[in-house]
Amino acid sequence: MIAAEQPTMPRTGFLDEPTFDVVVFxxxxxxxxxxxxxxxxxxxxxxxxxxxxxxxxxxxxxxxxPRLQAMRFQG
Numbered sequence: 001m002i003a004a005e006q007p008t009m010p011r012t013g014f015l016d017e018p019t020f021d022v023v024v025f026x027x028x029x030x031x032x033x034x035x036x037x038x039x040x041x042x043x044x045x046x047x048x049x050x051x052x053x054x055x056x057x058x059x060x061x062x063x064x065x066p067r068l069q070a071m072r073f074q075g
Contacts, residue, residue: 020070021061025054 018036025032032050039047050056058070 019072020058020065022059023070024057024059025050 020036022036023034023039032054034042042050056067056070058065058067060070
């Protein structure tokens with residue numbers, strides 16, 4: 001097979017480098033807070049549900065950043 005003969009390329013791109021420190025969904029007692037790594041480890045279905053059901057607030061070094069900046073593609 002040709003595919004088996006090709007060297008494995010390292011994966012680079014979307015979500016390889018952190019684009020935020022913390023993401024926060026909801027507020028008060030219902031607040032859900034995740035670090036970049038914690039959010040990435042959530043099942044994709046749960047991440048999508050959170051992003052669509054509650055407005056996310058992304059932070060870098062304690063400062064809120066725009067959602068587009070936090071969810072950008074790398075490269």
